[in-house]
Amino acid sequence: MSESPVRVNPSPELWGSDAIAAMLRALDIPYLALNPGASYRGLHDSIVNYLGNERPQMLLCLHEEAAVAIAHGYAKASGRMMGVVLHSNVGLMHGSMAIFNAWCDRVPMLILGATGPWDAARRRPWIDWIHTASDQGALVRDYTKWDNQPASVPAAYEALLRAVQVADTAPRGPTYVNLDAALQESKIAVLPPTPDVSRYRAPPPVAPSAENIEKAAQLLSSAKSPAILMGRVTRGEADWNARVALAEKLQARVFTDIKTPAAFPTDHPLHAEPPATFPGGKLLKEADVILALDAVDLAGTLKATWGDAPAAAKVIRVSLDAHIHRGWSMDYQGLPPSDVYLMCEPDVAVPLLLDAVKARPAAVSRKEEPKQEKDEAISIRALARAFNELTEGMDVCLSKLPLGWNGAYRHFRHPMDYLGADGGGGVGAGPGLTVGAALALKGSRRMVVGIMGDGDYLMGVTALWTATHYKLPCLMIVANNRSFYNDELHQERVARERGRPVENKWIGQRIDEPDIDLAAMARAQGAVGVGPVKQLAELQRSLAQAIEEVQKGAVCVVDVRVVPGYDAPMSGAPAAARR
Ligand SMILES: Cc1ncc(C[n+]2csc(CCOP(=O)(O)OP(=O)(O)O)c2C)c(N)n1
Numbered sequence: 001m002s003e004s005p006v007r008v009n010p011s012p013e014l015w016g017s018d019a020i021a022a023m024l025r026a027l028d029i030p031y032l033a034l035n036p037g038a039s040y041r042g043l044h045d046s047i048v049n050y051l052g053n054e055r056p057q058m059l060l061c062l063h064e065e066a067a068v069a070i071a072h073g074y075a076k077a078s079g080r081m082m083g084v085v086l087h088s089n090v091g092l093m094h095g096s097m098a099i100f101n102a103w104c105d106r107v108p109m110l111i112l113g114a115t116g117p118w119d120a121a122r123r124r125p126w127i128d129w130i131h132t133a134s135d136q137g138a139l140v141r142d143y144t145k146w147d148n149q150p151a152s153v154p155a156a157y158e159a160l161l162r163a164v165q166v167a168d169t170a171p172r173g174p175t176y177v178n179l180d181a182a183l184q185e186s187k188i189a190v191l192p193p194t195p196d197v198s199r200y201r202a203p204p205p206v207a208p209s210a211e212n213i214e215k216a217a218q219l220l221s222s223a224k225s226p227a228i229l230m231g232r233v234t235r236g237e238a239d240w241n242a243r244v245a246l247a248e249k250l251q252a253r254v255f256t257d258i259k260t261p262a263a264f265p266t267d268h269p270l271h272a273e274p275p276a277t278f279p280g281g282k283l284l285k286e287a288d289v290i291l292a293l294d295a296v297d298l299a300g301t302l303k304a305t306w307g308d309a310p311a312a313a314k315v316i317r318v319s320l321d322a323h324i325h326r327g328w329s330m331d332y333q334g335l336p337p338s339d340v341y342l343m344c345e346p347d348v349a350v351p352l353l354l355d356a357v358k359a360r361p362a363a364v365s366r367k368e369e370p371k372q373e374k375d376e377a378i379s380i381r382a383l384a385r386a387f388n389e390l391t392e393g394m395d396v397c398l399s400k401l402p403l404g405w406n407g408a409y410r411h412f413r414h415p416m417d418y419l420g421a422d423g424g425g426g427v428g429a430g431p432g433l434t435v436g437a438a439l440a441l442k443g444s445r446r447m448v449v450g451i452m453g454d455g456d457y458l459m460g461v462t463a464l465w466t467a468t469h470y471k472l473p474c475l476m477i478v479a480n481n482r483s484f485y486n487d488e489l490h491q492e493r494v495a496r497e498r499g500r501p502v503e504n505k506w507i508g509q510r511i512d513e514p515d516i517d518l519a520a521m522a523r524a525q526g527a528v529g530v531g532p533v534k535q536l537a538e539l540q541r542s543l544a545q546a547i548e549e550v551q552k553g554a555v556c557v558v559d560v561r562v563v564p565g566y567d568a569p570m571s572g573a574p575a576a577a578r579r
């Protein structure tokens with residue numbers, strides 16, 4: 001996947017952007033996903049001709065939204081940050097929705113931008129003027145952890161050190177460093193020595209106080225019916241095992257959230273109900289103590305369970321997310337009550353609680369798996385069944401699931417089995433998240449598979465080219481209902497409420513006439529395109545063919561025509577839940 005530049009008489013002269021490039025290497029940024037632009041032509045040259053396009057290596061993307069989504073998927077799958085470079089104001093505007101997704105998903109990312117020259121005397125007519133903005137960082141300041149526009153090479157060193165440190169300090173998130181074109185293109189006499197980056201790393205996790213752990217442990221040990229709500233937890237196997245051990249020691253019911261990555265074996269007898277968009281409800285109401293492990297919307301879950309009445313259960317909230325809560329975006333959700341508040345990362349608290357709690361006797365009996373109804377047409381459920389049969393015993397990493405996916409369709413048995421949703425509900429992330437995960441897992445045994453809606457695929461489809469160009473095997477299965485169907489459901493709701501014809505719900509929603517050939521869009525970018533798969537009888541064979549292609553190293557897309565309709569995807573959803 002390398003693109004090696006020719007080396008012709010390297011000049012002895014050095015430029016500001018060479019120093020910045022050297023710093024990116026010192027910081028161990030592995031890749032820079034980008035779409036080019038003159039505002040950072042200096043840095044571009046330094047990556048290619050000063051660093052030889054390695055460590056970091058450029059990954060060319062056809063759209064900035066894809067570049068950011070790829071870095072997002074990479075961070076989700078690897079736990080590590082990579083970089084993105086976005087051209088002046090316009091590239092940043094294109095990338096901004098994906099930055100919002102990454103922010104809401106709390107993933108680390110180093111975003112480099114460029115502007116100017118800030119010195120108006122050095123601007124080329126017209127173009128340098130329209131692509132220079134005062135306070136460019138303001139465009140993304142409300143959904144990045146920190147931003148800066150350094151005015152010198154030493155200041156750029158410090159800005160990059162800080163940007164990486166801040167992005168990687170929990171709660172993690174994207175940071176933005178805006179590099180003035182003139183700074184990049186200034187000649188420098190010597191390269192200032194790069195600092196020892198090991199002295200600027202993110203701090204180790206903070207542990208909660210022994211007193212608070214004791215309080216939490218007492219509540220849990222004396223509970224009649226404890227429950228654990230899983231939220232943003234790590235992908236580590238040891239952390240997974242500790243969560244399982246804690247649930248077993250407490251005999252606590254466990255609830256998982258389809259918005260966040262795999263956190264607990266869904267086929268474990270203590271796993272209460274399939275991962276849901278809106279977890280909680282009837283079964284959670286039986287709990288008298290709830291341990292919430294950085295649950296994304298704890299207040300919403302309590303509301304879904306107890307309505308407007310105060311939660312009857314005692315709540316132990318484990319989260320340091322409040323450190324990142326600000327005024328503009330409400331992604332902090334409602335304010336949950338907490339009887340014990342452990343302000344730390346959940347996987348730091350779990351082993352401490354595991355030691356401190358008393359074992360409770362087993363009370364929960366094994367659940368029965370629901371009876372399977374026969375599939376008559378291709379629904380998302382039928383698609384899931386065929387996929388499950390074909391991937392039995394294989395290591396799969398699901399990088400995306402469609403909105404109509406019911407958490408009961410497939411079990412998660414390993415932290416890498418599922419990476420969670422897009423964070424910010426910004427449609428179009430599916431392809432980029434999948435390509436980013438494929439980049440992180442390239443060469444591993446795990447096959448990366450994104451199952452996504454046609455709307456999601458169509459908005460982000462050009463991410464495919466980056467996967468084919470850099471040979472990043474992955475499978476995208478499009479659950480193609482030829483509609484922005486989620487919103488048909490909203491129109492249906494509104495029509496019913498207003499006594500208007502429900503039959504019109506498809507208008508302004510259906511993606512039909514012309515019918516788009518999604519597989520051809522894949523083939524056009526060098527991927528293998530399978531489908532459209534229209535008959536149930538063809539489904540298994542088509543998916544098998546696609547899996548084989550990916551195993552041989554291809555990027556493959558299967559267009560599966562699913563009947564519109566969701567199979568109760570929003571279990572526990574309050575009646576007025578919106579998307
Ligand atoms: C950027 C963006 N635009 C619009 C929406 C509103 N929206 C939410 S779901 C959805 C439909 C997505 O379509 P698809 O991926 O095909 O899934 P389906 O609803 O058909 O199951 C839309 C348009 C959004 N969340 N994000």
Ligand SMILES: [Mg+2]
Pocket residue numbers: 453454455479480481482483484485
């Ligand atoms: Mg759709």
